[in-house]
Amino acid sequence: MAALPAGFGMPEFDLTEDQRALQEMARKFARSVMAPRAAECDRKGLFPEDIYRKGWELGLMNLNVPSEYGGSGLSLFDQCMIVEELAYGCGGMTTSIIANCLALEPILLGGTEDQRRSVLTPFCREYQMASFCLTEPGGGSDAGGLQTLARKDGDSYVVSGEKCFITNAPHAKLFTVFTTVDPALRHKGITAFYVPRDTEGIVPGKDEEKMGHRASSTSTVRFENVRIPVSQRLGAEGDGFSVAMRTLDMTRTPIGALATGIGQAALDHAAAYSLQRRSFGKPIGEHQAIQMKLARMATLLHASRLLTRHAARLIDGGQNATLESSMAKSFASDAAMEVTDEAIQIFGGYGYMKEYPVEKLHRDAKLTQIYEGSNEIQRIVIARELLKKYQH
């Protein structure tokens, strides 16, 4: 198994000894705990709770939550480095492991100090999952058009509506949910809350059968007149859209890293196979056509890693990186699709068989083009940010 490049000879991307130690720990967990179970969980659609629990124990679960609340408190750069390692072991397990980051980020960004302390501290003290509920059956990309209604009633809200494709929902103990106080207001009506699972009226649906990421769990969540106190609102009425978008600004870049990890696994499998499989009297890796594929795969992954780490560096430095993070997410996920596709091609007929690891990687890569803002939406964002620079 080829080693992942740790740095790039460029000081801004080189890893410190501390980072290498974290990377190594995540790598060990991914390769010795996650990878050996990946195929079985994929085949049977199992949710390996013991692995998630172990990941939590090691501090791999609430990477973005500051340590004062009991999380790991890592920079986005370090989060990306770890997510890439985990995804090398299994993309689906990684989706479930990092779903807490997505679900808790709105509390970090939109919550008051009191809310952060009172919710996150007990939450991080034991192994628990949280879910981020934005997408609805009627639409995901157009978040301003969501329909889940929050009706003010005294010092609480009564929330009703349905969310779909919610990662970890059947297992979550806490939900962050995006609602509207008035659909006619569109973005300006979006209001965010956090709500514990045991609140009356929250009904997660059954686990969906998915193409990939089958070790993760995804379902609908119905909110049937759920009474949520005003004290659980994140920010003011109408702040929810900004909270959601700023959350996705933080979590988009790690999806680029997740895609890169899947792609790197595909390249490592394909390169090793190409030296071992023979045709026409030599290893297929000595045929130039295969070499061209491997060269392109490695280049795409290198570029993905640079884009991702660059966006993370900017965000860690407090800069706006909407453009760069959208570029990183869309490029890395498209690259992962191409790399995993070529890995199947290099494996030939065996690549198409479930007995070999690469077809799973292709199915897993696909999701990275869709969730946390589809690549079409990323490109809309990139173009918008780009054209701003040309307007006077």
Add this chain to the structure above:
Amino acid sequence: MEILVLVKPVPESESRLRPSPDGRQLDTEGVKFVLAGYDESAVEQALLLKESVPGSKVRAVALGPAARAEEVLRATLALGCDAATLLEAPPGRELDGAETARALALAAAKGPADLILLGKQSGDQETGILPTALAARIGRPGFSNVLDLRWDPGSNRFRFARATEAGEERWEVPAPLVVGLQQAWNDPRTAKLQNILRSRKLPIDRIPAAEVAAALGPAPRESATKFLLPPPRTGAKMIEYGRPEEAAEQLVRILRDTARVLP
């Protein structure tokens, strides 16, 4: 209980090894050195003892080039060791087992340890000399190939087994002693992320190269003259097949006609 656990930085098992340009030793350029093998189990054993005997302290000790030894010691701190001592290896000097024992005796002399734990052999050179050489050097009872080490507070003794060719010995020994551990049964723990970060900031006590060199005495009379990698293995025969039955058929043919191990 004061426990010293000795750890050696060894090349990561996946590293590509090659001889140095002068052909006399291993080329360590680009090779990553890690805590591994029996040493990793020894650290786990030390931590298990610490957890079972309240008030215990574990100090990890490594001998080697500073950067290498430091990384391994940081790994032990992240796992839960309380302190670490780094013995800087005198540059350019290859140490044999007896010299390594002399160097490590320096660390043992710094404080009264009830137990000095180490792997029964290192993960790279596997000479297996050190547990007994060190015990002899510091004048304490030494045991190697030790299994199932426990502390019995009732009798104030360590209880353990030794695996020998003839069978298993059971021992009860009071502190202080030196134990070379033989096992991988204790499933070494993984360091938590927060502990890795915390351990990076902990101090490491250092014994400088000059002090280590002085303890070694005169240069050894023997030295390695050549470092060779095992020759690449040849003669493997790949079986290409479509169905498993075809593979079995070919295999039987090879075993019968070529290898002649089947009638």
